[in-house]
Amino acid sequence: MAGDYILCIDQGTTGSRAILIDRRGEMAASAYSEFWQIFPKPGWVEHNAEEIWKVTCKVIVEAIKKSGKDPNRIVAIGITNQRETTVIWDRKTGKPIHNAIVWQCRRTAEICDQLKGQGWSHKFRRKTGLVIDAYFSGTKIKWLLDNVKGAKERARRGELAFGTIDSWLIWKLSGGKVHATDYTNASRTLIFNIVKKKWDEELLDVLGIPASLLPEVKPSSGFFGATDCAGLPKGIPIAGVAGDQQAALFGQGCFKKGLAKNTYGTGCFMLSYLGDKFVESKSGLVTTLACDAQGRPAYALEGSVFIAGAAVQWLRDQLKVIAKASETEMIAESVSDTAGVYFVPAFVGLGAPYWDMSARGAIVGITRGAGRDQIIRAALESIAYQTRDLLLAMEKDLGTGIQELRVDGGSCQNNFLMQFQADIIGIPVNRPVKFETTGLGAGYLAGLAVGLWRDARVINKLRKTDKIFKPKMKTEERERLYRGWQEAVGRVKSK
Numbered sequence: 001m002a003g004d005y006i007l008c009i010d011q012g013t014t015g016s017r018a019i020l021i022d023r024r025g026e027m028a029a030s031a032y033s034e035f036w037q038i039f040p041k042p043g044w045v046e047h048n049a050e051e052i053w054k055v056t057c058k059v060i061v062e063a064i065k066k067s068g069k070d071p072n073r074i075v076a077i078g079i080t081n082q083r084e085t086t087v088i089w090d091r092k093t094g095k096p097i098h099n100a101i102v103w104q105c106r107r108t109a110e111i112c113d114q115l116k117g118q119g120w121s122h123k124f125r126r127k128t129g130l131v132i133d134a135y136f137s138g139t140k141i142k143w144l145l146d147n148v149k150g151a152k153e154r155a156r157r158g159e160l161a162f163g164t165i166d167s168w169l170i171w172k173l174s175g176g177k178v179h180a181t182d183y184t185n186a187s188r189t190l191i192f193n194i195v196k197k198k199w200d201e202e203l204l205d206v207l208g209i210p211a212s213l214l215p216e217v218k219p220s221s222g223f224f225g226a227t228d229c230a231g232l233p234k235g236i237p238i239a240g241v242a243g244d245q246q247a248a249l250f251g252q253g254c255f256k257k258g259l260a261k262n263t264y265g266t267g268c269f270m271l272s273y274l275g276d277k278f279v280e281s282k283s284g285l286v287t288t289l290a291c292d293a294q295g296r297p298a299y300a301l302e303g304s305v306f307i308a309g310a311a312v313q314w315l316r317d318q319l320k321v322i323a324k325a326s327e328t329e330m331i332a333e334s335v336s337d338t339a340g341v342y343f344v345p346a347f348v349g350l351g352a353p354y355w356d357m358s359a360r361g362a363i364v365g366i367t368r369g370a371g372r373d374q375i376i377r378a379a380l381e382s383i384a385y386q387t388r389d390l391l392l393a394m395e396k397d398l399g400t401g402i403q404e405l406r407v408d409g410g411s412c413q414n415n416f417l418m419q420f421q422a423d424i425i426g427i428p429v430n431r432p433v434k435f436e437t438t439g440l441g442a443g444y445l446a447g448l449a450v451g452l453w454r455d456a457r458v459i460n461k462l463r464k465t466d467k468i469f470k471p472k473m474k475t476e477e478r479e480r481l482y483r484g485w486q487e488a489v490g491r492v493k494s495k
Contacts, residue, residue, distance in 0.1 A: 004075040006447050007063075007236075009056060010439035011081040011165050012244065013102065013266040014313070016056045018063040019439045020074070023452050025462035027434070028069060031062035038099060043106040043348055046099035049087045052165065053172050057231050072233050076450040077173070078240030078442030080247035081165040083188045086140035088151065088162050088213070094176050097160065098148050100168075101140040104267075104306055104348045108139035109357040115139075120206065125280065127193045127200055129287030131355055135304065137164060138190030142207045158212040164188070166241050167215045173238060175228030181215040182224075183297040184246040187289035192217070194289050195278055197297060220246070221295025221445040240446030244438045245269040246290040249300060251441030252406045252432070253460040255293040260394065260402050262387055263438065264411035267351070268308035270390040272398065274299040283393035284353025293456035295445045301397055303352035303390030307361075308383045309411045311345035315379055321372050325410075332377040332416045340365040342385075342488035343378035350493065353393040358494035365488070383411065384421040385485040391425050406430045408437040415469075423473035424482065433466045 005028060008019040015034035021027055035055045038046040064071050084103035089096045101107070112132045115124070124132050134140075141162055145152045154160050163171065164185045170178050186192040186199075191209060193200040199214055218224060224238040242250065245263055249271045252261040260272040271290065278299050279287060290300035312325045322328060346359040363375060387405075395401050404427060412418055412431050422429040434440060444459045446452075453459055471478075 004073050004452065005069060006443040006452065007060065007074045007077045008439040008443035009060070009077065009079045009169065010244070010436065010442065011052065011056060011079070011169060013082045013104070016052065016059050017436070017439060018056070018059040019436065019443065020063055020067045020069065021440065021443045023447070025434070025440065025459070029063045029067035030436070031059040031066060033059050045102040045105040045348070047085065047102055049089070049096045049100045049168055052100070053169070056169060061231050074233070074236050075452060076237050076239040076446040077227070078444070078446030079166050079169055079238065080242055080244050080438050080442035081169070081185070083164060083185055083243040083245065084135060084137050085165050086137045086144065086162065087165065087168045088141070088144050088160050089168070089171070091159055091161050094171070097151055098144055100165070101144065103135055105140070106134045106348050106357055108134040108143050111139045111142060112357065115206070124190060124203065127195065127203060128190055129187070129194050129278070129280065130190055131286060132190070133355055134357055135306070135351065136188060136190040138203070138207050138209070141209050141213070145208065152208070155210045155213050160213055161215070162213040163215055166243070170224055170238055170241070173227050173229050174225040177228060178225030179215045180218055180224050182218055182220045182241040183289045184220055184243040184291065185241070186217045188243060194287065194299075219296050220291045221449045223449065237450060239449035240295070240442050240444070242291060242442055242445055245271055245302065246288070246300070247441030247445070248408050248438040249273065249441070250291045251437030251444060252408060253463050254406065255456060258398065258400065258402065259406070261406040261408065264308055264383065264407065264409035266308065266310045268305035268383060268386055270303045270387065270394065271300045272394050272402070274301060279397065281393070281397050283396040284355060285390070285393050285397060286352070291445065295448055301394055303393060305386040305390065306349065306351045307345040307347050308386065309409070310347070311343065311379045311382060312411070314345070314347070315376060321376065328376055328380055329414045329416045331373050332380050335373045335377055338374045338378040338381060339367065339370040341370045341374050341378040342485055343375065343382045344488050344492045345379070345382055346492050350489070353389055354489070354493065356493050359492045362488070362492045364491055380414065380417045381420055383417060384424045385482065387421060388425050388482060402427065404428050404430050406432070408432060408435055410435065418469045419472070422469040422471045424478055426471050426475070426478060428471070429469040431466045431469070433464045
């Protein structure tokens with residue numbers, strides 16, 4: 001299999017990427033394309049699931065063409081995806097009944113408040129490891145069934161299928177033959193019991209979700225189905241599936257307790273591997289299912305920041321103060337500080353460890369001495385501050401300090417951000433040569449399943465460090481700046 005390739009599909013919040021990798025973990029080619037973001041109301045976010053499929057097909061074809069490789073040499077497909085984003089479609093026609101409701105969407109906040117008011121918080125937490133929040137899929141499913149005409153009755157008759165985006169892509173790639181997900185994505189739905197590792201009947205009943213709507217749940221590394229669609233040879237095994245953050249954890253080689261990674265994408269997501277023991281967070285994090293070294297379900301602690309790189313996109317697309325994200329590094333370094341400005345990007349509420357759905361963003365501390373450059377620098381710094389929020393909560397739950405933070409995602413290319421990150425958390429930040437560890441993680445899971453790699457130890461050797469950013473800031477300055485961040489967050493919190 002020396003000349004064979006894995007096709008990695010990395011389906012993200014703002015775009016889809018296809019990567020072809022060989023057995024050395026080297027990229028033969030990649031292609032990327034954005035798709036439309038739909039904002040029907042303030043705080044609501046949707047995607048067109050059919051457009052996601054079309055864009056995914058487009059980048060697959062482009063990546064194969066760029067590589068110059070025969071598509072028949074693709075031995076397996078790995079899928080990683082934006083998690084929690086919810087699609088319901090007709091099993092017969094394959095057509096979605098509504099736009100996909102994106103993980104960022106806050107439309108179900110009222111449903112969440114009702115559930116909490118009825119005293120369900122502890123039960124959901126104990127069974128799913130999650131907090132009741134509009135972030136997760138369960139209340140999105142309920143909203144679709146309650147608000148799309150005839151959906152509830154059709155679901156009861158078994159005519160509809162629910163999936164996170166991985167399930168949608170598996171369905172489309174297999175020509176509608178396979179309705180499946182993996183443990184990592186299932187664990188993000190608010191209706192999957194991560195202790196018993198199965199869909200939870202009681203929680204389904206609470207939310208009014210028929211079990212017939214749900215996909216089969218499988219280990220992240222293994223056979224999900226085979227391709228039967230245009231653009232790819234028939235019969236390629238779909239052999240690796242994991243939610244984006246769990247795929248990144250796997251791609252970073254975090255298979256031992258206490259190893260942690262942070263992914264800088266649209267949002268910011270920190271995971272720390274726990275192993276086979278369930279630990280309930282007491283510090284505002286969630287417990288989720290990740291992958292062990294064989295791709296089987298294992299536990300991890302996770303902290304989720306809703307807006308990270310999306311704050312830079314906002315500067316580009318709404319404020320139009322930059323033309324492209326890469327400009328921010330030079331601009332941030334052109335000024336010595338933010339002149340006291342803090343940017344709290346709570347555009348869709350605050351995630352971990354605050355879980356405040358009603359908070360909204362603010363730029364605070366503005367004086368006449370502050371301008372465009374200081375605000376841009378403050379936006380980058382906000383990503384690092386939010387990461388420290390997560391790190392402190394994680395260390396509290398673990399009962400020990402994290403010695404190094406492994407990083408990935410597009411924004412980790414920004415040297416200013418990575419150095420400020422190391423400074424504000426006070427530990428080294430380890431950046432790999434290959435930033436796209438999310439897609440690579442899915443590819444590694446697929447490669448393990450088909451025997452391209454013998455075991456995860458081989459994969460661990462494929463990870464190479466590009467640079468380690470060491471803290472340079474004095475402790476007093478670090479704590480002074482962080483106190484200012486906490487005061488700024490306090491101004492936007494609703495409670």
